[in-house]
Amino acid sequence: MLHKITNLTVRDVRFPTSLEQHGSDAMHTDPDYSAAYVVIDTDCGLKGFGLTFTLGKGTEIVVCAVEALAGLVVGKSLQEIVSDFRGFYRLLTSDSQMRWLGPEKGVTHLATAAVLNAVWDLWARAEGKPLWKLLVDMDPKQIVSCIDFRYITDVLTEDEAQKGKQQREDQMLREGYPAYTTSCAWLGYSDQQLKQLCTDALKSGWTKFKVKVGADLEDDIRRCRLIRQMIGANNTLMIDANQRWDVAEAISWVSRLAEFKPLWIEEPTSPDDILGHAAISKFILAYVSLLLMKSYCRLGSVNENLAVLLMAHKFQVPVCPHAGGVGLCELVQHLILFDYVCVSGSLSHRMCEYVDHLHEHFTSPVVIHDAHYMPPKDPGYSCEMLESSVQRHQYPEGDVWKLHINK
Amino acid sequence: MLHKITNLTVRDVRFPTSLEQHGSDAMHTDPDYSAAYVVIDTDCGLKGFGLTFTLGKGTEIVVCAVEALAGLVVGKSLQEIVSDFRGFYRLLTSDSQMRWLGPEKGVTHLATAAVLNAVWDLWARAEGKPLWKLLVDMDPKQIVSCIDFRYITDVLTEDEAQKGKQQREDQMLREGYPAYTTSCAWLGYSDQQLKQLCTDALKSGWTKFKVKVGADLEDDIRRCRLIRQMIGANNTLMIDANQRWDVAEAISWVSRLAEFKPLWIEEPTSPDDILGHAAISKFILAYVSLLLMKSYCRLGSVNENLAVLLMAHKFQVPVCPHAGGVGLCELVQHLILFDYVCVSGSLSHRMCEYVDHLHEHFTSPVVIHDAHYMPPKDPGYSCEMLESSVQRHQYPEGDVWKLHINK
Numbered sequence: 001m002l003h004k005i006t007n008l009t010v011r012d013v014r015f016p017t018s019l020e021q022h023g024s025d026a027m028h029t030d031p032d033y034s035a036a037y038v039v040i041d042t043d044c045g046l047k048g049f050g051l052t053f054t055l056g057k058g059t060e061i062v063v064c065a066v067e068a069l070a071g072l073v074v075g076k077s078l079q080e081i082v083s084d085f086r087g088f089y090r091l092l093t094s095d096s097q098m099r100w101l102g103p104e105k106g107v108t109h110l111a112t113a114a115v116l117n118a119v120w121d122l123w124a125r126a127e128g129k130p131l132w133k134l135l136v137d138m139d140p141k142q143i144v145s146c147i148d149f150r151y152i153t154d155v156l157t158e159d160e161a162q163k164g165k166q167q168r169e170d171q172m173l174r175e176g177y178p179a180y181t182t183s184c185a186w187l188g189y190s191d192q193q194l195k196q197l198c199t200d201a202l203k204s205g206w207t208k209f210k211v212k213v214g215a216d217l218e219d220d221i222r223r224c225r226l227i228r229q230m231i232g233a234n235n236t237l238m239i240d241a242n243q244r245w246d247v248a249e250a251i252s253w254v255s256r257l258a259e260f261k262p263l264w265i266e267e268p269t270s271p272d273d274i275l276g277h278a279a280i281s282k283f284i285l286a287y288v289s290l291l292l293m294k295s296y297c298r299l300g301s302v303n304e305n306l307a308v309l310l311m312a313h314k315f316q317v318p319v320c321p322h323a324g325g326v327g328l329c330e331l332v333q334h335l336i337l338f339d340y341v342c343v344s345g346s347l348s349h350r351m352c353e354y355v356d357h358l359h360e361h362f363t364s365p366v367v368i369h370d371a372h373y374m375p376p377k378d379p380g381y382s383c384e385m386l387e388s389s390v391q392r393h394q395y396p397e398g399d400v401w402k403l404h405i406n407k
Numbered sequence: 408m409l410h411k412i413t414n415l416t417v418r419d420v421r422f423p424t425s426l427e428q429h430g431s432d433a434m435h436t437d438p439d440y441s442a443a444y445v446v447i448d449t450d451c452g453l454k455g456f457g458l459t460f461t462l463g464k465g466t467e468i469v470v471c472a473v474e475a476l477a478g479l480v481v482g483k484s485l486q487e488i489v490s491d492f493r494g495f496y497r498l499l500t501s502d503s504q505m506r507w508l509g510p511e512k513g514v515t516h517l518a519t520a521a522v523l524n525a526v527w528d529l530w531a532r533a534e535g536k537p538l539w540k541l542l543v544d545m546d547p548k549q550i551v552s553c554i555d556f557r558y559i560t561d562v563l564t565e566d567e568a569q570k571g572k573q574q575r576e577d578q579m580l581r582e583g584y585p586a587y588t589t590s591c592a593w594l595g596y597s598d599q600q601l602k603q604l605c606t607d608a609l610k611s612g613w614t615k616f617k618v619k620v621g622a623d624l625e626d627d628i629r630r631c632r633l634i635r636q637m638i639g640a641n642n643t644l645m646i647d648a649n650q651r652w653d654v655a656e657a658i659s660w661v662s663r664l665a666e667f668k669p670l671w672i673e674e675p676t677s678p679d680d681i682l683g684h685a686a687i688s689k690f691i692l693a694y695v696s697l698l699l700m701k702s703y704c705r706l707g708s709v710n711e712n713l714a715v716l717l718m719a720h721k722f723q724v725p726v727c728p729h730a731g732g733v734g735l736c737e738l739v740q741h742l743i744l745f746d747y748v749c750v751s752g753s754l755s756h757r758m759c760e761y762v763d764h765l766h767e768h769f770t771s772p773v774v775i776h777d778a779h780y781m782p783p784k785d786p787g788y789s790c791e792m793l794e795s796s797v798q799r800h801q802y803p804e805g806d807v808w809k810l811h812i813n814k
Contacts (some may be wrong), residue, residue, distance in 0.1 A: 029503045057475065057504035061514060064471040068464065096436045097464035103650070105679070106513015107468060151677040154654035154686065243510070247561035270558040272512070274681050279561065 003078035003126055007041040010066040010114070012059045013051075013385070014395040015326065015358055016404055021188025022357050023055075023324070026214030026244040029188070032056030033358060035326045036063050036111065037390060038118040042078070048122025049384035052114035053297045053325040059395065065111035068098065073115060082123055085146040089303045092116070093148070109300060116301030117331065121381035131302070131381040132334035136169060136341050143342075147307045168341045176372030177336050178347060179354040180208030180238065182324060184227070187212040191226060198230040205370040207235045208351055210266075214241035217253060224260040233261075240266035247276045251283045258284075297328055305335050313343045324355030329366045330382035333373045361389035410485035410533055414448040417473040417521070419466045420458075420792070421802040422733065422765055423811055428595030429764050430462075430731070433621030433651040436595070439463030440765060442733045443470050443518065444797060445525040449485070455529025456791035459521035460704045460732040466802065472518035475505065480522060489530055492553040496710045499523065500555070516707060523708030524738065528788035538709070538788040539741035543576060543748050550749075554714045575748045583779030584743050585754060586761040587615030587645065589731060591634070594619040598633060605637040612777040614642045615758055617673075621648035624660060631667040640668075647673035654683045658690045665691075704735055712742050720750045731762030736773045737789035740780045768796035 017023050018030035034056050040048035054062055072091055081088045092112045093104050102108045124131040135143065184197040201209070211227055213220040220239075228237055239262045245253060250268035257265075265284065269276050299305050312319045321336055323329040336352045344350065352373060359365035363384045367374040376382050392398045396405060424430050425437035441463050447455035461469055479498055488495045499519045500511050509515045531538040542550065591604040608616070618634055620627040627646075635644055646669045652660060657675035664672075672691065676683050706712050719726045728743055730736040743759045751757065759780060766772035770791045774781040783789050799805045803812060 027501070027503070027506065031504060031507075055504040055507040057502065058472070058508045058515070061468060061472045061475055061508060065465070065468045065514065068468055094434070095464065096434070097438060097462040099434065100438075100462040101465045101468060101514050101517065103678070106515060107472065107508050108465070108514060110508065149653075151653055151680055151683070153656075154683060246556075246558055249560075271510070272679075273558055276558070276561060 002043065003046060003122065004043040005040055005074050005076055005078070005122075006043050008066075008070040008074050008115070008118075009039050009041075010063050010070075011037045011390060012063050012395045013037045013326075013390055013393045013398075014056055014059060014401065015361075015393055016400065017357065018056070021186055023355075024186045024188035025212040025240065025242040026187060027242040028055060033326045034059045034395070036066055036114050037385060038066060038114045040073070040118045040122055042122065046122065046125055048118040048120075048125065049380070050114050050116070050118025050121055050301075051327050051383050051385075052110040052117070053328055054110070061107050062110050062114070065101075065107050066114055069111055069115050073119070078119075078122055078126055081119060085303065086148050088119075089116070089146070089148050089300060090150070093300060104300065104304075105298075109298065113297060113299065113301050116303060117381060117383060120302045121383060125380045128379050130334065130376045130378060132337040132341075132375060135302070135334070135338040143306060146303045147310075148303065149307075152307060152311065168345065172337055172341060172375050176369055176374040177333065177340060178208075178351045179368065179371050179373050180210060180236070180351045181206045181354050181356070181371070182210040182212075182240075183354070183356040184209055185211040185223065187215060191223070194223065194226060195230065198227060202231065207231075207371060208238070208263075209235065210238045210240055210353065212242065213239045213257065214244035214253070217256060220253075220257060224257055224262075228260045236263050237261065238263045238266065241268050243267045243270060245269050247273075247279050250280045254280075254284045297322075297325065297331075302335065309335070309339050309343050318346075318349040319344070320350060321352050323353040324357070326358050327362060327383045327385070329354055329359070329373075330362055330364070330376075333366060333376065334381060336373070337375055361385050361393075409450065410453060410529065411450040412447055412481055412483055412485070412529075413450050415473075415477040415481050415522070415525075416446050416448075417470050417477075418444045418797060419470050419802045420444045420733075420797055420800045420805075421463055421466060421808065422768075422800055423807065424764065425463070428593055430762075431593045431595035432619040432647065432649040433594060434649040435462060440733045441466045441802070443473055443521050444792060445473060445521045447480070447525045447529055449529065453529065453532055455525040455527075455532065456787070457521050457523070457525025457528055457708075458734050458790050458792075459517040459524070460735055461517070468514050469517050469521070472508075472514050473521055476518055476522050480526070485526075485529055485533055488526060492710065493555050495526075496523070496553070496555050496707060497557070500707060511707065511711075512705075516705065520704060520706065520708050523710060524788060524790060527709045528790060532787045535786050537741065537783045537785060539744040539748075539782060542709070542741070542745040550713060553710045554717075555710065556714075559714060559718065575752065579744055579748060579782050583776055583781040584740065584747060585615075585758045586775065586778050586780050587617060587643070587758045588613045588761050588763070588778070589617040589619075589647075590761070590763040591616055592618040592630065594622060598630070601630065601633060602637065605634060609638065609642075614638075614778060615645070615670075616642065617645040617647055617760070619649065620646045620664065621651035621660070624663060627660075627664060631664055631669075635667045643670050644668065645670050645673065648675050650674045650677055652676050654680075654686050657687045661687075661691045704729075704732065704738075709742065716742070716746050716750050725753075725756040726751070727757060728759050730760040731764070733765050734769060734790045734792070736761055736766070736780075737769055737771070737783075740773060740783065741788060743780070744782055768792050768800075 014032050014034035017033045023031040023033055034054045035051040036059055038050040124134045127134050181201055184201050185194055209231055245268050254265050268280050321332045323332040364378040364382045392400050395401050421439050421441035424440045430438045430440055441461045442458040445457040531541045534541050588608055591608050592601055652675050661672050675687050728739045730739040771785040771789045799807050802808050
């Protein structure tokens with residue numbers, strides 16, 4: 001009963017979402033929402049489940065990268081890993097030969113996330129708690145011991161990272177964490193579809209709506225006008241360009257959409273262009289808010305997300321995480337609950353993305369009530385998929401793909 | 408004779424350099440210099456050869472990524488590609504599903520580089536010219552048409568990118584491009600080895616030496632003192648920490664090494680921490696120069712390197728490219744020759760790294776005379792390897808690896 005890890009398997013699971021334009025935006029016109037799906041076996045029968053999100057083609061590369069990391073995991077016990085989680089994180093991200101392929105970015109970091117998600121899931125299951133509760137109950141010292149501080153000591157040191165108060169837990173269990181929806185306005189949807197989805201969402205209690213923009217300005221104006229009319233002046237609208245523009249384009253394009261009063265403009269340009277983002281925000285701050293959009297799945301699992309949450313808190317920047325894809329809502333809800341209960345202590349300007357796809361494939365799908373994420377109660381990290389779903393959607397041999405490939 | 412691409416193969420080629428600590432530094436203690444090696448076949452019998460550099464473990468992930476890109480290349484003709492090279496670059500880097508795995512970073516970008524290097528090699532061979540000469544003879548408009556400007560219009564526009572003068576070509580053919588050596592002072596070498604290699608290098612005419620630092624301060628002080636004594640006050644010493652430090656550590660560590668008068672400190676911290684680099688350079692600018700160290704192999708082949716050279720020229724920042732590894736010296740020499748002849752027009756504060764390993768495996772290895780890169784004369788991009796070397800070093804089935812694995 002040492003929870004010794006005896007095996008790690010990874011599978012390429014893809015959902016043909018592009019057939020109906022779910023998830024389409026200005027840069028990703030035909031995504032098939034997919035995952036590299038990891039299962040960890042232990043000597044006591046307990047399993048850990050983890051995944052990293054992808055868009056279809058190339059998922060096999062992430063699978064290959066997970067296989068390359070497997071040797072660093074199999075043979076270790078859970079106790080060994082969590083008693084020096086920082087060291088284990090660094091082992092995965094700083095292998096002397098593998099590090100060159102990142103570091104801590106791209107395919108290898110996505111693979112690291114999948115593996116670590118499974119380890120965190122295993123840990124939470126071993127403790128019989130949902131992951132958010134495992135984090136909430138942790139000693140602050142232990143939280144901090146999971147973070148690799150190598151490159152962030154200039155903004156955050158170990159001593160500084162402090163836990164907030166725990167009284168907010170009851171509030172979350174009662175009311176849940178506020179969410180916004182992106183399900184109404186994917187770029188490839190028709191106006192008719194937008195209207196119908198908006199109507200339905202308003203009826204279900206949604207008040208905050210994200211719209212994909214960036215492919216065609218006249219289209220964007222028409223679509224934003226339509227949605228603003230549908231939701232009225234008191235609800236919230238956000239826009240997302242998915243990295244489509246250069247700096248000048250972002251400024252002029254967003255100026256044209258300002259009349260629709262977007263709360264924020266998301267991913268205006270290259271995610272690596274920090275100075276470009278600064279330039280854009282200088283010009284358009286009159287129209288939009290400055291928030292941290294955290295792409296959960298690009299970070300190295302809970303460990304790196306903890307570092308980001310603590311740094312955001314230090315600089316008093318609200319965190320509004322991305323979710324959606326495959327299983328991201330299931331994963332992200334744990335971290336945002338922890339953020340509220342133990343770090344930020346505030347809901348001001350904070351909300352978590354929600355997308356209404358593919359939840360039916362999970363054994364503990366998210367529960368949304370009145371546009372709020374209700375805290376999960378099952379042990380683990382909520383990313384176990386139904387084995388039947390995995391088998392049907394495995395690429396290319398699953399039944400779903402045999403069908404499409406033979407069409 | 409359309410140079411239609413009929414096939415693309417990629418192999419995992421590794422050299423067991425870690426056995427002798429070649430290439431060792433503070434973060435990469437035991438690299439096996441390796442490559443994902445690409446061969447393009449055409450319908451006219453002409454081939455193109457390209458590679459991307461890796462450090463051993465994980466090369467199979469890059470191979471997998473190259474295979475995922477192959478479908479975008481096979482079936483196209485060279486003419487089709489080069490007549491819209493910007494479009495082809497974007498096709499490889501912005502596939503709607505694959506882009507998620509980067510974008511333009513990590514494994515997928517390394518794979519893009521390998522593929523594009525082979526395409527550029529094919530083009531240069533089709534023109535019967537070494538690559539640098541193909542570039543030098545190109546119309547400025549055509550140079551610019553190879554660059555994807557999506558995210559760089561805020562610092563460089565198409566109109567602005569101008570070719571310099573061409574008279575420097577004769578000078579390069581006569582004298583070559585100045586180089587510095589990193590071969591003397593890998594971190595894993597003994598002091599005895601340092602001394603011997605320094606003595607030999609001085610005899611061969613080397614005047615500029617790079618030393619790996621960052622693992623242990625007392626060791627660094629001893630090694631830098633030793634090398635400064637060996638090379639004297641008039642020769643040049645540079646130091647390289649390979650991303651080992653956080654910001655405060657970098658400042659204090661470099662301050663302690665200032666007495667050895669390093670020309671520059673390379674990679675003090677995370678390559679993605681732009682503000683951290685700014686903070687470090689503010690403190691240590693008293694000791695060291697500010698230069699652009701361009702890691703050739705991380706960029707998207709000639710296309711992205713052209714963008715970097717033009718932007719560096721615009722901001723008057725000297726470019727001193729990395730080389731070494733497997734085939735990087737062979738590749739980089741072409742670009743730095745083009746930079747001098749057509750872009751920067753200056754050798755001031757400029758030099759190109761040289762490392763004296765693995766050149767024997769190439770069909771047109773670099774030629775160094777008196778610490779200068781002599782312009783290559785064979786058609787192509789100089790990255791064709793001897794087929795016998797490839798076969799012996801293929802991982803894991805080549806003879807060299809069978810030997811090590813069975814040991």
